[in-house]
Amino acid sequence: MPANTSPADLYRHSLRLLLDKNIPAWVDLWAQDGILEFPFAPQGWPGRLEGKESIAAYMRHYPDHIDLHDFPDVLIHQTTAPETIVVEMRGVGRLMENGKPFNMTYIAVVTVQGGRFATYRDYWNPLGVHESGADFAGSTR
Structure with a gap:
């Protein structure tokens, strides 16, 4: 994406990549020193990932755990x-893992610099996935 891409356009593009299960391209949207935070991460799950490599490792197996179909309300x-x-x-x-529906609401605070994600605080509720019987919500624990 060009360096002058607006944060909103970059974010919308990132959602398309997640739906396409193109995790390498999604990771490419990050700055080398980007920070991904999960303020509500349960004990034993990462609360903060620093750097593009950590974010890539965290997201690598995401499509193996959650099959995203849509982001209907953005x-x-x-x-x-x-x-x-x-x-x-x-x-x-x-x-x-179990074929059960995934339906999660999120609030994210995202900062973009030079056309790349610099910081991303993801306020998702891990209890929603836990209650579905799954042992994974994007974490590699």
């Missing part, structure tokens, strides 16, 4: 800082 809010957006969204699909 609201992107601009902030007073042009490089930062707040995203409300819902992801739906199925859990590969």
